[in-house]
Every structure is written in structure tokens, then in C-alpha cells.
Amino acid sequence: MTSTLDRTTPRDLTADLPARLSLTPMTTLVGRLDGAWWPRSRDLEAELPPLAAALEEPWGRVTRVTVNPTRWPVVPHTVAVHGRTLHVGWFTEQHPDTLILLSYTVGRWDLLVIPPETAPAAAARLMAAAVIPGSLLTAGMLMADEAATGRGVRDAARREAAWEGEGGACAAPSEEPTGGSVHSLSANGRR
Structure with a gap:
């Protein structure tokens, strides 16, 4: 079997870069996720060392990692x-957008x-959402929400551009329309 490894950043450069990581604050509120990680490539051999190094101080030594092989061409x-040595395992039952880290002591x-190919703005939203203390949102829920939200924003912008291009926008009226009155509405829709 032949595998193609798609690297967005060369391996030797990735090792020198810090892990892009956001961790849930230590509180008594326990959530579904303990944080978010935004790797620079799909090369686990290059991406895991900076991640393990970044987690060593706040969490202790990571000894084992599990992933779903759907998102990683080589495990x-x-x-x-x-x-x-950091042991790496895979489970197809594990959510594809989740990484599980294990430590003997913690x-x-x-x-x-x-x-890795996620736009910076979307990655920032996902990283912020994943670290809310006590959140019951799963990795799948967060990714689905981001996909729906991002697609909705792009579709709305496309529809508006089409409307504008077809002559849908008109100049603001210089006078009040005749035969009616203009009312301002408050936030709840009442005058």
C-alpha cells in the first residue's frame, strides 16, 4: 500500500514552531473538551513533539496519544x-476531530x-469555543457549527453580491414615501 503524506509545512520547520494550542482553564466545571490544537500539517511525527512539549508543564508528561486515522494519512x-518515546494509537470509533492524550500521573x-487548512478566523473561533469551562459541546458539534456558520456567511455574501449586481440596490430615498409614515422600532419590534 502506498501512502501520500500531505504536508502543509516542511517537517524540519514544524519542529521549531510552538504548538498552536488553547487549553481550558483549571476550574471545577468539567466539560467535554480540555482544549483545542491547530496543527500546521497532517504529519503526526512532526506535529506531536511540539504538542507534547507544550503540555508537559501544565499537564505533565504525555505518554500515549490516540487519533482517528481518517484525518491522518500516516499514523x-x-x-x-x-x-x-510517545506511543501513538488509533481508533476508528474515536471522533475524527479529537485527539486523546494520556499520562500515567495525571x-x-x-x-x-x-x-491545518482552516482559515485563521475560523480556527480562532473554534479554539475559543473549545475552552469554555463546563461546555457540553463535543468536537463534532463545534466542527459542524463552524461549517454551517461559515457556509451561511459565504452564501449570504454571495446572494447579496448577486442582488447588488442585478440592480437590486437602489439609492436611499431623499424624501419620505408618500401616503405612509415612517416609524422607528425598538429592539423588540415595538414602537
Whole structure:
């Protein structure tokens, strides 16, 4: 079997860049996600070392990671992280946009994985939404919401541009329309 590894950033450059990571604040409110991670490529061997290094101080040493192979073209069995071995596993039952991190001393964390090709504005929204303490939103819900919201905004802009291009926009009237009155409405729709 031949695998093609699609890298958006070369491996040697990725290792020197810090992980793009957002973590849920430590509170008594427990949510579905413990944070979000926005890798620069789909190369786990290049992306996991900076992630594990960034998590070592706040969470302790990560010993195992699990992913869904749907989003990762190659899932290595192990990855070298600062002279030690990080074990990598995969489960098709795991949500494709989730990364599970395990540690012997601290426990388990679930991170939303934002696809590397995501636009910066969308990634920022997803990272902010994933770290709300006590949130019951799952990775799938967040990704579906972002896809629907992003598509709705693009469709609305396209419809408006078409309307404007077809002559739908007109100049603002210089006078009040005759035979009627103009009323301003408050936010709740009442005068």
C-alpha cells in the first residue's frame, strides 16, 4: 500500500514552531473538551513533539496519544519526543476531530483538532469555543457549527453580491414615501 503524506509545512520547520494550542482553564466545571490544537500539517511525527512539549508543564508528561486515522494519512506507532518515546494509537470509533492524550500521573485529556487548512478566523473561533469551562459541546458539534456558520456567511455574501449586481440596490430615498409614515422600532419590534 502506498501512502501520500500531505504536508502543509516542511517537517524540519514544524519542529521549531510552538504548538498552536488553547487549553481550558483549571476550574471545577468539567466539560467535554480540555482544549483545542491547530496543527500546521497532517504529519503526526512532526506535529506531536511540539504538542507534547507544550503540555508537559501544565499537564505533565504525555505518554500515549490516540487519533482517528481518517484525518491522518500516516499514523506512526511511536514518535520521539525529547529523548523519550510517545506511543501513538488509533481508533476508528474515536471522533475524527479529537485527539486523546494520556499520562500515567495525571490522566486523560481530549482536544479538538482543528484541520491545518482552516482559515485563521475560523480556527480562532473554534479554539475559543473549545475552552469554555463546563461546555457540553463535543468536537463534532463545534466542527459542524463552524461549517454551517461559515457556509451561511459565504452564501449570504454571495446572494447579496448577486442582488447588488442585478440592480437590486437602489439609492436611499431623499424624501419620505408618500401616503405612509415612517416609524422607528425598538429592539423588540415595538414602537
